Amino acid sequence: MIEKMQPLSAFGLAERLRIRGVLTDIDDTLTSEGQLTPEAYDALGRLHEAGFLVVPITGRPAGWCDHIARMWPVDAVVGENGAFYFRYDAKARKLEKRFLDDEATRAGKRARLKQLADRILAAVPGAALASDQLYRESDLAIDFCEDVPPLPAAAVDRIVALFEEAGCTAKISSIHVNGWFGDYDKLGMSRRMLNEVFSINLDAHRDExxxxxxxxxxxxxxxxxxxxxxxxxxxxxxxxLKDKPRYVTPSRGGAGFAELAADLLAARARS
Structure with missing residues (x-):
């Protein structure tokens, strides 16, 4: 467990030279104040062009991830906090979709989540369905600060508690509380995606x-x-945060991601 985060400058050259893949959250990691900046998008493109494996790992919905997999300079995308991965095969001109649950199971869970949404919104004044809920396949996203005035921490905790009382897994992002039926997460689907698509055993190569x-x-x-x-x-x-990252960038959001990308690219240029 990391007790104290180190500045990005502590990420040594020898360690950076070993990196072959960049997995990244989207909201408030690639984006800044809700916008994907040219600086951050360019950083993604330069990493991809340099040969890094680039994969967003996000809580955003299937509808958005369809676009991301097709249109962004990335190799795949994991969405809805680990419910699926998508990959666009440019040669075959085909979007490959891999869901953890089959279509019937997803439909059943969505019906249960719709009922739960009504209970949460009635119990937590000021909360709202996330504006991207329509495009979700597997989870329920409750907005606490993206398109609504920011809710206090106690209200966010109440949303989490209501999810958990209903038997859901609940996770807090920078803008939403996401809940779903199942015990999957971003890491489990990342492992599956890297193994199935790229034949990479992540447990053996996580330091890369x-x-x-x-x-x-x-x-x-x-x-x-x-x-x-x-x-x-x-x-x-x-x-x-019980579990913290080892390093922290000087800047926030997309500017911080661009700083990380620049350091990785500089190391590769020296090799």
């Missing part, structure tokens, strides 16, 4: 990957990866 994130739902990744990096705004959630 960086994970970048910013919030409590990134904790499985922070705990697992020896080279986990938080963008500077990870400090906003320090009171909620």
């Amino acid at each position: 990957f960086v994970y970048a994130g910013d919030s409590p739902n990134d904790q499985p990744m922070f705990a697992y990866f020896p080279h986990a990096v938080g963008v500077a705004n990870v400090r906003d959630f320090i009171h909620r």
Whole structure:
């Protein structure tokens, strides 16, 4: 367990030279104030062009991940906190989709989550369905600060408690509380994706990957990866983090991700 985060400058050259893949959260890690900046998107593109394996690992919905897999300079995407991965095969001109649950199971869970959403919204004034809920396959996202005035910590905790009382897994991101029926997470689907698509045993090669994130739902990744990096705004959630990243960037959001990308690219240029 990491007790004290180190500055990104402590990420040594020899360790950076071993990195072959960059896994990254999206909201408030790639984005800044809700926007994907040219600087951050360019950083993704330069990493991909340099030969790094680039995979967003996000809580965002299947509908968004369809677009990301097809249109962004990435090799695959894991979405809805580990419910699936998508990969676009450019040669075959085909989007490959791999869900943890089959379609009938997902439909049944969505019906249960819809009932739960009504209970949560009635119990927590000011909370709202996330604006991207329509495009979700497997989870329920409750907005506590993206498109609504920020709710106090006690209200966020109440949302989590209501999910857990219903038998759901609940995770707090920088903008939503996401809940789902099942015990999967970002790490489990990342392992599956890397093995099935790229024939990589992540347990044997985790020191060759960086994970970048910013919030409590990134904790499985922070705990697992020896080279986990938080963008500077990870400090906003320090009171909620049992598992912290090893390194932290000087800047927040997409600017922090661009700093990480620059350091990895500089190391590769020296090799």
